[in-house]
Amino acid sequence: MQDEGLNEANEILRKAVPLMQRLNIAPTPYNYGVCYEYSSNRTPKLNKLMDATIRTLGGVPDYLTKELFHQFVIDDSQFNNEHQNKIEALIEASQKNSKEMQGSLDSLDGVLKKSKRVLERADRQKHIEKVLNYLEKGTEKAIESTVKFNENLNVVRYEIDALKSDLEALKNNIELDPLTQHYNQKGLERYMYTWKKGAEDDLSLLLIDIDKLQSINKKHGRRAGTSLIRYVGKLIKDFNVDNSVLARIDGGTYALLINELELAKASELANSIRKKISLQKIRYKDTKKEMTQLTVSVGVATLIGDESVSSLLARARVYLENAKHRGRNRTSSN
């Protein structure tokens, strides 16, 4: 769940709750989280899966909502004990809430059945008035329970939102490179695994490595080398490549992963990046004298068939090595 305004959230809620009632889905946090996400219509993959399940099974079984919850609402692998405890407390509270709601629906059902029986035998207006009063009291009680039930669901929703933002922050911290604030290798790999699922020979990886960083460090000092690492990251980022993520995976090595870009276009892009970097005129801070030319070598690989993520990364590394062996400041895709 993302942060919506209260109105929008209530709008979604007005769709989610009847959906759960119509499909007889118990209001556990898992079920609720999934139905809320479904009703918000912002995760097409989830909606497609849910629609197909509802078509075939007439509902969504609990074991499946649990799966969907972890896949589309909160990623299971990010849980720690504290999160688990919070979720368990939420489940317990919701179960209690759901039992109370069930009890209240049962008693409304009893009221309706009894009213029907009395009405069948009623032969005077007095009888009918009595039945109406009885019905009024029964429905009022049910409405009270429904309001309480919805309020409790709202609490669950906000708890889930809070948990979700906690987990997002946690995830970002472990996936970011502290030096550049771009992704690190872990972040890159998560995207590689995610995008690989829908890729059709058009998931491309550029490994961009600063040439001779060791001698730059030696000649100009490590601090200057580090500034150059950051600068190269900024230059790559400034290309604003669509559907891409940038990660620093090692000292002076960046990975640019691009979804839906074929090899020829990826190689063109690699060459543009390489040229742009080689054209930079970098001057010493103190003397303002120009530094030796900054260059990068690039390995470009595009996913082939059902190739694994590690094989794609390994191929890009081999091509990067080839670019280095051919004299650096080059792009290689074989």
Ligand SMILES: Nc1nc2c(ncn2[C@@H]2O[C@H](COP(=O)(O)OP(=O)(O)OP(=O)(O)O)[C@@H](O)[C@H]2O)c(=O)[nH]1
């Ligand atoms: N300044 C700086 N240097 C780093 C950082 N991380 C790694 N390095 C250094 O970057 C250098 C990378 O050297 P290598 O990968 O061996 O190769 P290179 O000197 O860049 O030469 P080629 O890649 O073959 O062109 C090493 O000396 C590392 O110590 C960093 O954060 N800042």
